[in-house]
Amino acid sequence: MNTIIVKVNNKVETVAEHTVVLKDETPTVIKAVNRTNYELLDTTVNRAPNNVVTKRVDKNLHISFENDGQGPDLIIEGFYDNADSALIGIAEDGSYYYYLPDTGDVTDYVTELQMGEAQSQSLAGDSQISPWWVGATEAEGFAALPWLLGLAGVGVAAAALGGGGGDDNDSAPVDTTAPDAPTDIYVGNDDAFINAAEIDDNGKVDVIIGLPDNASVGDIITVNGIKQKLTNDDIENKNVTVKINAPAEGEALDVTASITDAAGNESDELSETVGIVDTIAPGEQEDADPVAPVVALSDDEAGGVSASEFENGVQVNVTLPLGTVAGDTVTLTVTPDGGVPITVDYEVTEDDLDASIGNGVAIVTIQNNIEDGITADGDYSVTAVVTDVAGNSSMTSESVNFTVDTAPPGAPNIAIGNGDALITADEIRDSQVTISIGLPDNASVGDTVTVNGVDQQLTNNDIANSTATVTIDAPLEGQSLQVTASITDVAGNKSTAVTVSATRDTDDAPEAPDGVAIGNGDTFITADEIAGNQVDVIVDLPESSSVGYTVIVNGVEKVLTNDDIEAGNVGVEIPAPEEGAALEVSVKIEDTAGNVSPTVTANAVRDTTAPDTPLAAPVITDNVDGNGDPLDPAETIANQGITNDNTPGVVIPDSELANGTPTLLVDGVVVPAP
Template identity: 25%
Template sequence: MNSTPLNIMVVNGNEIISSSELPAQGQAIYIKAAKDQKYLITQGKDGAAPEHITVKRVGDDLQVFTQEGAEQPDLIIEDFYTQQGELAGMAEDGTYHTYAAAGDGEAFSMLEDGASATLLLSNTATTGLVGLGAAGGLLAGMSAGMLAAGALAAVAAITGVAVAVKNSNDKGSDHHDNTPPQPGDLSIRDGNGKDMSQGGDFNTSPLVFSGTGRPGDTAIVYDGDKPIAEAIIGEDGKWTIPVTLPEDGQDHDLSVGYKGPGGQEGPRTDPVSVGYDSTPPATPNPDDMTIVDGDGKDLSNGGSSKANPIDFRGENATPGDTVIVYDGDKPIGSVIVGEDGRWHIPVTLPEDGQEHDLSVGIKDPAGNESGRTPGVGIGYDGTPPTTPNPDDMTIVDGDGKDLSNGGSSKANPIDFRGENATPGDTVIVYDGDTPVGSVIVGEDGSWHIPVTLPEDGQEHDLSVGVTDPAGNQSARTPGVGIGYDTTPPAAPNPADMTVTDGTGQDLSAGGNTKTNPIDFRGENAEPGATVIVYDGDKPVGSVIVGDDGTWHIPVDLDTDGRHDLSVGFTDPAGNESDRSPAYDVGFYENPPLAPNADDISIVDGNGKELNPGDDTNSNPVTVSGSGGRPGDAVIIYDGANEIGRGVVGDNGEWRVPVTLSDERDYDLSVGYEDPMNTAGPATSPVVIGYDVTPPADPTNVMIEDANGKDLSAGGYTNANPVSFSGSGEEGDIVIIRDASGNELGRGVVDDKGQWQVPVTMPSTGDINVNVGFEDSAGNQSGTTPPVDLGYNSTPPSTPVVTLDNNDPTLSGAPGSLQPGDNVEIFDGTTSLGNATINPDGSWSWTPPATIADGDYQFIAKVTDKYGNTSADSKVVAYSSDTTVWDFDDSSNPGWTISDAYSQAGMGNAFQSGAFFANTLYHDGQYADDVLYKEINLVKGQTYTFSFDAWSNSPGINDSALGIMLDGKILLNAEIISETTPKTITVTFVAQNDGPAKLSIFNGQEKEYGNDFWIDNPTINQKGPTSGNVISGGLGINSQDDEAFTQTGHKLLLNQDEAVLDLSKVADQVQDVNSVSLEGHGANTLNISINDVLTLGKEDLYFQDGSKQMMINGDKEDTVNLESINGDRGIENWNSLGEVNVNGTVYNVYQSDNHDVELLIQQGIQIQQQ
């Protein structure tokens, strides 16, 4: 193994631009590629390169592996595939040879990304390296041995190029033969081995040029005048040059020349025009082709033939291409396309009973083959079918007449049908030798051919033959003679006929008879024709006319009644004559039957159908029926007396109107009488009453609803059904109607003369009703006076209750309820009082007297005029509590004597069950607090405080007592001038929560006589309890943190049926853009203008400088808009209309005097306080 490192030299044009030693395995040297550079490998400075290497494409780079099995490349030529050059190595003979793909491998210049290839040193020396020089300083890197031989020689040895070392000037050193080389034997073949010595197109590279010459000379291949490849002729005088031509659609004029070592050139060979073409022709277009057999039969879509050759013809092909016909994959004919693009290939198929899959392909001069046309199945068959079997055939005319053995017909088409034939064969019907119809046999072997014969009065000789798909014809069936005749005979002449009955009675002009047979006789008819007697359209007798033209037909009539008898002729072809005029013969062998009662109806003049026992008040009474014998008389009887008569119509139906003259019962029956005056039995009698007297008018009608409420004089109800009752005449119908005459209900007076009719009242508002009678004949009484009734079962809306003040006063907002309805107030289940809803839908209720102490659960219900009661309102919780402090000698129950009145020696004390104040020994201010007590206030609650006071020394500087809260006067001092107790009282509403100092003060400043008594201080506290609020801002002082959640700028109510007073939670939330009540059910929000000013955000939805807030909720939620009494007077909310925000509609409200806007989702109940 040679351990000498490999060298790589880069040659650009005629200059060596770099020379590098390849590093140890596992490290790679990188070279940047340039267009048309050569990359030359040597072992050391002048040794032979490896005979084979491996290359791999990675992107546009070429990796070179010089060691077999190596995983890392030794050399990487960057951008080789965008700047392609030539890779070569020094051979043993000291010349450079191009590396080429081994065997049939793809040229490495065409590798796909990631693909590898093994390269071998080719037998062809690399060209274009003559006259190389070295870049500056490059020779300094050469070996000493190489320098001893001369720098240029060293370069030549390194590059493998025969460098002329002054050989053109130093003749003393030239030992070569300078005579010009002469061309030797020359061979040119393409990659498929095709001889290209005469030129032409080819489709497989490379073109391999080979020949003989003088050893050492250089053979050069030229494309025009451009050398494209060369090789040095070997010592055996042979050379080979592979040439790859570009696929550019051009013809290349290739020639070969020789050049001696001294540069002398010999003559070139004559140029050969060669084109490289690997594009296959287009598949032949079947539309440009025809396929016809020897009989001219079109086989373009396949089929069978009995006549060779099968001619393939085409057009629009490329001149010079070869067209090939294939049987399967076997070529069976070919031709070169002419200059006009046409071609013709006759093909002879073997008579082997097989179907041949024939297709067409094209090969161009380069050898490229097109795709083939779709295969066409063609079979060759010369054997004729067998003659059709008449036993497998039927012949029937358009009337269904069998003509298999011939005959006459009047009805086209003549239908030929057969079976057991060969599917796919063609059956042909001939008239003589003229085909008159054909069809292809179906898959089941059956066939049908309708043939229309001309109306020419001739007999036609019809036969049948078969032709198979190849065109072979069978012999024909024996001919069948069929004549076509559509001319009907003349109608029978009544003068040539007689008609008599069994007694000899002449019926030639019609008439009635009781005796069969009816004899028809005639003469002067056409012998062989058929005479037919018809009863209506029914044939009842026939005979063939004798040779003398006479005929006789006896006819037995089998049914009684009228018979329209006529006579007609039919000729042998089946043509029918017109019939003779009808003979109207009545046959009455038996008397009529009684009519069927089920077929009889009786209807009065009002169209009312009358059943047995019914009455009527309207003439005429029409009796009608069916099933009678046409022409018979119909007789209507009252008992045994005839009261009406009619005639049975042709359809067996009849109708007889009868006028009933007296008010009584009639026994009606019906019977028939035939034209020979024979009467049949009558039906059983039917009783029909005639009555025109109306019933008496109803009186004393009682009306009650389902709850037993008396509505006889009218009224309202919510309980269906409403029952009407009274008395009347047995059997009469009771009818309840409204004012428009619409029937609401009906009943019948019973056998006791009583009646009752339940009526389900419609929910259409108030109506008035009346009652009337109708008897069985339809006579109607007058009606009762109308009674106004109203029905409604829908309960009123649930009231929304507002606690207006702590009196307490409860109320509802305008528009919420129906005016006139009653609101009832309850404490739990105990009724406290009622209020009537005002015309505007509002209501208000205050207890008639001061409410007693205790806890209350106020509930309101609404009852409408129909008696419907609403659901309970939400509970309003309320309480009232009173505390009395009773002063005795030893206890002051929590009251404290003020500092001013507790000085030693004053004598102020709780004594004799009261408090005594003595100012005689009081030094200082007399006008001051006397007693005080700390109490715990609840904001919004109403407090009433009182005490009793009297003077100890009346008339002398009388005391003046008042009440203060936290140092502020609630009640100015009042003079105490009597010795009897005076009650001093004040009422106030707590404005804050928590403890407060309640005090009694003295407003008298003077000392003498300013003595007084105080007793029985009393305080009453009343108002809503937790969970309820009072309009106007009173209510619980805070909210449980669990009652709501603030997420960002959105406040969400967490509970059901809760009340949120926004002003109460102002210190618990901040920057509220919106409040959500939705999803929890029936929540209430109290909000004021101050709330929006405090918590809202400016220009949140409208850019107008206002503070704004949005409220979202459901239809059961309520928003109370609270007004305020501020420094600008009473401020209210004003509605501005609607606005759509992100698809949701809101009602917009604005303050009177502040820049405040509130958006409330449409559907929420809105109340203004």
């Protein structure tokens, strides 16, 4: 922030000092002091500003140090009550100079300004040895301007232009060298067009004038009659911006510029035609709302961009708005979810606009490379803008979202029927067999499973069960069915195809078991027939049995071995029933094709409790004695006696009959009751 010191000097000394802070919206206000010089000092450079802008407002002098004249930085109240004061400052050469008008006209001196008039003033004229005020004199030519006495015999106009006709050794040399001509002239991006963005709300356009090396702060640039003083920033930037009126739509802007230095020397003019006004953007219509381009992806890519589609980039169809012509530019803005946007430019061709070819649609490709495209799977959005050669841009299209998904699903598993490579009768319904497709972990709802060319979309239930089922025609007896399955995700990525086969075998079911025995087959299950609460069921095998067949006893399966076939039977352990409960077993044989024999059943009752010890021995009678001789009457012999016939008589005590019906065994064989 610059600070200007204002010293109020009379003939011999400084009588007041004020500080003006620039960039402050409130100007510094001081009271005028009669017959004084107002010495200006810029503290940042320790010398006076080269130029200032002065303006008369009623009786007050407004001074701006920013050279734009937009508002005063300093107000000297009552300056024009007695117009016998001046502005002075120390220059780069260490000498003092008065501020004189850049125009060189007497009427533009600070003391001669008319009401409301503003003029630029610069350090010029003859050097002064001190900043003190010089009193009035009657010398010729200075009666009206006594504060110019220090210019020692120089005519007013010459003094203002930096001339010095006197012989005073302190006079500055006469400057008669004109600045070089401006180096170039252009508007905006120098594309030979003036678009809507380059014209402000007041109908003016910024014209940029290149400055020569010998241009200086305070020089006047004149552009199409508009004058503007060069500032430090202009000199540093090597150019100055001047606002001038823009021509009408479709007309060219011709610009002429020249530079005039502080001494009044004017450069040669530079004239250029900087551009044609073109402010109508693509899609703009007279008496109608503007139309934006429309963005769409192909039907295949709209559901997701697959690996095969991504190989050639993402194809975006842009419907061009009215007013688009060949040479205009379509700009796509592609934004990854949570990422940094990228842009893709495409120049519209005649073919794009040809109704028989492009039909007003440009196909723009988002490349799959890191330089100017996208490379990663993920979610994206895309918008489009059409910009004409003048730089006018259409409205932005609505955003369209898309997903890049290049990862294929995992391969499925296939089971025909029960998956044992055979198709049996119980696996066929209405001449069709069920195919179970095991789904990979990355399968999703909406993916498509394809089985032998038939498509089926996966549902929530399929995903929850990790299995999808389809039915296809069963083959003829003895023929093989080949099933090929794959999964395609919504983006179009296809899994590896898997193929399995199965043969139909529904004829010649195995014969039924020849016999079934629970334990020893006596319809009782005794304690010695139970081990680990399991009872052995002996199944006699038919001659047609083969190794690999399965014997199924109450759901318990036993696969037959060579030993089983050679033995002719196989034992299968099943759980024993509770004490006193009956056990019924159902037995069947299943061959390797899944064909099942008729079922054979058997029953037995569990009885593992022995009778109590008899309280009285049974009485056995016989009709022969111990020597085998007949007895008459029959002789009663003691229990455990020896007999030699098969018609003994046994008398059971009544106390034993109460415990149940006894069983008579002769030589280990049950004797039927008479």
